[in-house]
Amino acid sequence: MVHFALVGAGFMGNVHAASLARHPAVSFDFVADVDGERARATAAKYGARSIEVDSVFESNVDAVLIASTTDTHADLMDRAATVGQAIYCEKPIDLDLDRAKRASRAVERAGVPFMIGFNRRFDRSHAGVKKAIDEGEIGRIEMVQLTSRGPTPPPISYVRASGGQMRDQAIHFFDLARWLTGDEPVEIFAIGDALVDPAVGEAGDVDTSLVVMRMASGALCQIDCSRRTAYGYDERLEVFGSLGMVESRRQRVRDVSLYKGRKVVEDGMHPGWFERVEDTYRAALDAFVRVLAGEDLALPSLAAALAAQTTADAATLSLQSGSPVLLDG
Amino acid sequence: MVHFALVGAGFMGNVHAASLARHPAVSFDFVADVDGERARATAAKYGARSIEVDSVFESNVDAVLIASTTDTHADLMDRAATVGQAIYCEKPIDLDLDRAKRASRAVERAGVPFMIGFNRRFDRSHAGVKKAIDEGEIGRIEMVQLTSRGPTPPPISYVRASGGQMRDQAIHFFDLARWLTGDEPVEIFAIGDALVDPAVGEAGDVDTSLVVMRMASGALCQIDCSRRTAYGYDERLEVFGSLGMVESRRQRVRDVSLYKGRKVVEDGMHPGWFERVEDTYRAALDAFVRVLAGEDLALPSLAAALAAQTTADAATLSLQSGSPVLLDG
């Protein structure tokens, strides 16, 4: 059994709490939150004990799952690393890339196991795309298309604190692009606007954007992002190569078709991102636990966290400057 | 060039006229019809000459395409066979099986090339199913499901003259079942009702029916027929075997999807049977012409025409008696 403490008992904390409680090889010992009431409620629901955040790093848990607010991640990583606890950290490490790099170095020095919460890698269909690529089904990769469209724009307060659409929404897809291709961006161009809500623009951000990247291998990659659809959560991947093309299709909630008149009406997409990716949290935790148990699996790494963030920063710069931005690759 | 005369200038006659006029290896010489006006109109439209029906068998055409009313088919076959003309005859040969058999024997004795108008065999998707079966993809056939649903019931006058749903509608699918499986029915059970229009029932027929057959190999076959859908013409094949299953799916008219709210709305089926199978008439004519030119292709034969009709008769008997009917197989 791997003994876990969870830090953070907000929405994401509770998502992870449910996975921790259910996993057969996990002993879900502690929940901590700056809001003790929240910690107690989550702990009670899942049969864990609530403790102070400081106590987490004095406890003898094997691993800490960091799901608190972004601005606390780096410090919590430092502290867990110091006492030798394995770390599963929600993304991003820190909105400030330098701070994120410092925290990463601390974890590396400590040598503790680490996973960043790029949960989409654990989506079954996305993993099917990755498998087809790795098995050579599509040959050399030439183009990648990623679609990321959330049904409902977040509140403006969230937008202001989020670092912008590139760092908050596109970042998962910067990671997917790297993971799928095994390649690094060397040039990036982003274009966007506040088409959904002018207040997003006034907050200095965009809600609709296209990003194109040239990878080191020469492959071209495209990501489209919207903060609002009228039809639920829309995520789609397509990778085109010299021998074929593989796609993780739009996912429907049900397999129901109604034939009437000249039309066929089918059930559509998941209402929100969470319903679409819920399973990936369980799968991600399971992968982390198996690595702690000695299995040799590739987890989303410190390097992946920093690389996606570097790309997001460059994309943000391109959005602001209106020009392509070169990366070191 | 193969020189053709067309007999019959009604709806089906005009369908064939268009194919004849368009085929590069066909010289479309004559159109005949008991209604001379109709013959003239069709001839004018497609650059052929209108003649009397009798004159067809005095002309030096190579082939005659019989698309007149069913009750004239057998006589026209006799006459064409006598003068050595190749025959492409719309189904059925005759509603009376004995008469059909006599006409068949005349054609056989004359040794002229013959094709019965089972055009669905020439549907590209159905042919794809047949190809998968013939290549061993699904192993030994165990179950067959055929769906035949027309959008609009024919007029009662047509129903009365048609020989009933089994002989008029299901017959194409009796042929498809034989063709796909290379097997013969040995037992048949049909159940049906006039659920769409009571007048169909008063005319002694059904408009909604299920047929099950046991084939000589042991395979089981099911056919469902309706005379009226609320969503266009619906035809579907599914063949299940020991190594897999192959399907000719419902065919959509367009590839358009509209995502709105919790639904996806797609374009549906063809409005009528003709739009769905229009291409098959061209393909069927082409196969016939290629056989006349010496190619070795399997055409729907006299034996196929009689076999489907025998099955339709047995199905009709089962409908009427309420009991399964055995066939010789």
Added chain:
Amino acid sequence: MVHFALVGAGFMGNVHAASLARHPAVSFDFVADVDGERARATAAKYGARSIEVDSVFESNVDAVLIASTTDTHADLMDRAATVGQAIYCEKPIDLDLDRAKRASRAVERAGVPFMIGFNRRFDRSHAGVKKAIDEGEIGRIEMVQLTSRGPTPPPISYVRASGGQMRDQAIHFFDLARWLTGDEPVEIFAIGDALVDPAVGEAGDVDTSLVVMRMASGALCQIDCSRRTAYGYDERLEVFGSLGMVESRRQRVRDVSLYKGRKVVEDGMHPGWFERVEDTYRAALDAFVRVLAGEDLALPSLAAALAAQTTADAATLSLQSGSPVLLDG
């Protein structure tokens, strides 16, 4: 909290145990099994206590979930009814219809809440079909097509004890037909064979079958069953009515498409029936618990259990006699 005891700790018992342990409104108190070792293992895994079967009916649980072998169901129902415990019983009540009726009457007299384990009613896509029907989308029902194809034939010992393909496999679909249509069969014809494994035939059963039914309303219904596919578990529903047609499509495991050459290769079906219907057990338990908590939901009833079984008996008789069988309706 509803307090539950589970009787039966075999495969199905463990499926239910997982649902009981996870349900927020359930206190999962006891597990009983004639094999005490099995009971202890399941109890330990899910945090319940193992007890003797007799002790279940002396305990103060509110409800008992019966998932033991079929031959024990009726007795256990009697005993639970006597002490006023609510009953969730796996299907069937008893292979002997008279015994099943006696047990049903005992439950009715006692007035305890009851649900039979027709879990497929709780499938999300099937429920979508039911909803479309209930909302009048397809008008008056005219035809129903149900496909039930399991990937792997059960062992011959299971076949011998199962009551045959109609009572063991088709029975879920007899229930779905009644549930979807709100109608009763009045005539049934079944045809089948041992095409997969001759040993099934020697055991007096079939592994491949077609069933057709005429319902009291006149609607026609068709069910096809196979014990072995080469492509995973295949379940499909289609209901055709005067105003449209609604379908619960074949369910794919993943949304991955690979385009290569002239083909598109997509991920196929679930490997087994359990993966396909796993979610329905959770949903079924939840419905039962909500009814115990006072909600007004329709559960699969005693009458449904007896009706499906009566139909399965009639279908078996038809299979054996080769003739259609009339039912009271």
Added chain:
Amino acid sequence: MVHFALVGAGFMGNVHAASLARHPAVSFDFVADVDGERARATAAKYGARSIEVDSVFESNVDAVLIASTTDTHADLMDRAATVGQAIYCEKPIDLDLDRAKRASRAVERAGVPFMIGFNRRFDRSHAGVKKAIDEGEIGRIEMVQLTSRGPTPPPISYVRASGGQMRDQAIHFFDLARWLTGDEPVEIFAIGDALVDPAVGEAGDVDTSLVVMRMASGALCQIDCSRRTAYGYDERLEVFGSLGMVESRRQRVRDVSLYKGRKVVEDGMHPGWFERVEDTYRAALDAFVRVLAGEDLALPSLAAALAAQTTADAATLSLQSGSPVLLDG
């Protein structure tokens, strides 16, 4: 009847000849080509007469269909305009935009009916997308995604003469973007490479590219182009708006699915672009003929021809400069 002369008897000329010969309201009078032999062969095949190119403008045809090599289009337009003949001209008018503008002005001055050969507007599924947009189904347009992937790269000689991937391949999609959105690009960025064949790069062109555009309304548009797929011709449109999203899906050649093992194998895409768009040539001609007959339909106009070409020039400039290019809009 509209009397037509066809200029050009190469591949495209013959495509148009087949449509002209088949159209019921067209009298297909003449075929001209600088290669008299080719003109005679095409004329013979379709029952027209071959004449000298010069004679076309002395004949009394109502309309001329220009399908000769690109460098002759502008002159032929001038001559037809001068004698008052209606003009259906294959795209582009001229690779040199100034020359194209002069030819356009001549046509405008003459006031003759004109259509440029943007045949994809007449694709049934694309037209379905346009209709959904025009009926307000998706609200205000925010993003457009267009995929254009041809199966086989053209010979290098063709690449050299074509004006590059933007002017030769992407141009149809620049037109589709304008047509679908009713909007004009104001900023364009293109990125590409010779990933398929280094010789394309040596010829100064790319074979793989991504284009992003900002439209005057603020909508964002993305086009991906490849000269070589391993799976046939791939064309796809997707338009995303404030109220929904509408898609013209990848088009499959047949509706056949084979279920085997863990996979479903379906028939894939058309082998080439011509099979995919063949129907559009007939539909385009029909629209042109109907306009000549007085119907009020929107045809791809002189302005559309110039606008798409202007965009292609700007995209080419962006490809070469590596920077976004602004357009007047």
